Amino acid sequence: MIHTISDVDTVALAVTDGMLHFELSLAYEVFAAAPADVTVPWYDVTVCGPVAVRVGRFRLEPDHGLDELSRADTVIVPGWADVDVDPPADLVEAVRAAHEAGARIASLCTGAFVLAAAGLLDGRRATTHWAHTRDLAARYPRVEVDPDVLYVDNGSVLTSAGKAAAMDLCLHLVRLDHGSSIANTVARRLVVPPHRDGGQAQFVTAPVPAPDNHPLAELLPWVIERLDQPLTVEDLARQARMSSRNLGRHFRSVTGTTPLQWLLTQRIRHAQELLETTDDSIDTIAAATGMGTATTLRRHFNRTVGVPPDTYRRTFRSRTRPGPHDSRQRPTV
Template identity: 55%
Template sequence: MPIPIALVFAAGISSLDLAAAREMFGVNRAGAGLVDPWYDFAAYVVDPVQSCDACRIDRLCSLDELAKAHTVIVPGWPDVTQAPPTALVNAIRDAHEAGARIVSAGTGAFVLAAAGLLDGRRVATHWAHADLLAARYPRVRVDTDALYVDEGDILSSAGGAATIDLFLHLVRLDHGAAVAKALAHRLVMPHQTPDEQAPSSSPSEPGAEDRVLTEVLSWAAGRLDQQVTVEDMAQQANVSRRTLVRRFRAGTGMAPLQWLLTQRVQLAQRLLETTHLSIEQVATQTGMGTAATLRRHFSRTVGVPPDSYRRWFRGRGRGDWSPVPVA
C-alpha cells in the first residue's frame, strides 16, 4: 500500500518546502524503476489559498485525515509571532498520539512546539528563529548546528535546502538506501547517508571531558591545507599514537585519518559553495594536493564530483547565497 503523507498547506508557507514535498512524495515513481506503490500524497489547507491549483496538489484531505496520516509534514510556518490555529495543533497532536511520524521544516518547528511534541527533544529550525524558539519553549533543545534532526517519531530540518535532504532521508527510512540513492540520482542531487551529513549528522566533536582531544582537533582543523599525520597529532597531544587512536574513536567515532579526510571534504564543500576557486585551488587549500585526489575522495564521500556539486549547489535556490571572492 502507498504510504499516506499529509502536508499542512497555509498561505505564506515556504514554496521551496511545498515544491520539495510534492516532488519527493507526490510524483508517481513507478516509471523511474523505483518502488510502486510510492506515497499517497495529500494536503490539508489551513485557510483559503488562491494559488493552490498552481501548486499541482492533486488531492486535498480533511482535518480528520490529517490526524490519521502515517506522516504529517509541517512546512516553514509563515508567521512565528502568531500562535498556529488551535484545530491544527490539536490534529497534529492527535496524529502523533495515534502513531504518526511528524516532520517539520524550518519554522514549522514552532507548530510542533505549540503542540507540546518537542518538550525534552532535540530539534532543528531556521537559524534566524532559533533563539525565539528556545526562549518561547524552554524545554525544547534547539540544535543550531544541525541540518536536520531525526528523533524517530519527530524529524525536523533547518529549513531551505536542508529540507530536501530531510525528505530524502524519509525516503531512505521508508524504502531503503538503494531507492533513496536512485531517487537522488533521478533528481540530480548528491546522496548522503545520515552519518555523512555535514556538519551535524556525524559525531565529529568529542565529549567535553576530553580536553586533550578537543585541543588536537582544533589544532588539526586549522591545518587542513597542510600534510598532517597521525604522528603529528599524537605529538601535539603529547600522547602515544595508540592512545590518540583510542581517544579519536571514543570521541569522534572515527580513526584520525578518517576524521581528517571528513574535515577536508567538508572544507571543500564550503569552498565550492562560497568561492570561485578552481578545483585545483580547492585541492590545495584542503590539503588534497591534486585535483585528481580531490575528485576521487569527494566523489566517494558526497556522491558527485566537485564540479557537479558546485553547479548543483548554486541551482538549489538558496536565496541567501552570494560568492565570496578569495584573493
C-alpha cells in the first residue's frame, strides 16, 4: 500500500499518561514546522489525547480528544513508558479505529506495544527498542518481531526501534510523502543524517557474562585473552577439561548459545572496540580478533552488526583518540 499525500496531510500525535517525551517532541519537530526553503504544502499537526496528560515530567494539554485520531491521515504513537502493563484501552481503541478509517499508523520505540494491543501487528513484521523486543514477542506471539532493524514499513502500519530510530522513521515518512530531496532538507535542518546504514544490532552491547560459580567461569576470561588465536571447540573443551559435547551443554546453559557462536560474538565485539578506539587497519583488526583476513571480518561483521566495519568506525569513532605512545595507533588503510 502506497500512502498518497493530499494538499495538506493531517498528522495526529496520540498521547496519554505515560508517553515518553523524547519521541513525542521528536515527531512534533519533524512534522509541525516545514523547513524555511520548502514551499510544498506541509503537514497539519494536532495532538490528541485526554483532557490533560503527563508526558515524562511535563503536563500536556492536547488539542483534541482521542476520537480525532480517526480523522487524521497519519497517526503517530510515541514511546510507551511502562511496557509491563497494558496500554490504556481508550488509546488502543482509538488507534484501531483510526486504522479502520484509513489512517496510516506509525509507532515510535515502545509505541509498538500500543499497536500490538490494537491487533494492528498481527501477522506483520514489526520492531521496537532492542531492550523490549523479547517482551513484545512474548506478549504478542502473532507479531513477527525483528530485533535488528531501525524501522519496519508495512505500508499502512509502521514501527521503529528505540529513541534515535524514531527520527529515522519520521524522515522515512517525509521521504515517502515529499521525496528524498525534501527529506534531506529536513534532516539538514535537524542536523541528523537523512538515512542511516544498518540496523539496531550495531547499538546492542554484548557483554561477557560476569564470573560466577558456573563451569565456564575460568574458561570465558581465558578465551577473551586469546581472541587473536585460531581457537576451536576442541581447544576450548581441552582447556575446560571436558568433552566437546559437555562443553556445548554448558555453553547453552550459561550463555544461551553455542561455543562457536559465542566466540564469534566476542570477536565481533572486540572488533567494534578496536574500530572505535584505534586507527588500526581492517587487516590488523582481523588478525587481532582471530578473523584471519579483512574479507572474513567484513563478511561476519556486516552479517552480525548490519553495517561494514568502515561504516561502523565512521559512526562510532571515539572522541578520545589513542595517545602518541599507544602502540596500537597506526594509520588507517
